[in-house]
Amino acid sequence: MLEVRALSAWHGAAQALFEVSLQVGAGELVVLQGLNGAGKSTLLQAVMGLGPRVSGVISYQNESIAGWPPHRRARAGLGYVAEDRRLFTGLTVRENLHIAARGDVRAQEARVLALFPALGGMLQRPASQMSGGEQQMLAMARTLMTGPRLLLLDEPCEGIAPLLVEAIRDALLALKREGMPMLVAEQNRILADHADRTVTLSAGRIG
16 A cells, blocks of 8 residues: 655755665554654655655555645545644544544544543543543544544554553554554554564664
């Protein structure tokens, strides 16, 4: 579904990725491992068309998307959850979900609440009054409300209470069982042990 080939990326004059190549096939969970600063976030941003200047090939469903703006990539089915979550903190949980929804809102909401049942009791709570782990669940649920066909997740379990880490892991594994392809950046091995494939980045290169 997704192919990255010989991808290099720059933040200003600083090169962050060097000739990186990887693939995510239909239904696959591919985990991108590496320490802070290895280039994991840059790679996901490059796939979404955010931030870095890039060269190389980014192909989605056998079509080059290298020149596409981020909103077109999202409409084509790429769902991205950034490490900083980017929630509307002044809105409630339900409002955050509905603002992203495409298609049948009620059906989409029922689906994400089944994956993240803890959110069901928080629908009227402002996002600003949620813990970090709860906000992460909301960020993932909000992205799922768009009906993505491939998920890009940046450190979904980083800095979160262990109980919520388990809930997020279980939700992602449930999505995998449904056939949702995912490219997930992480430093730990919470998802890597369940992955179809792991790719390690070190100083912007595949290790």
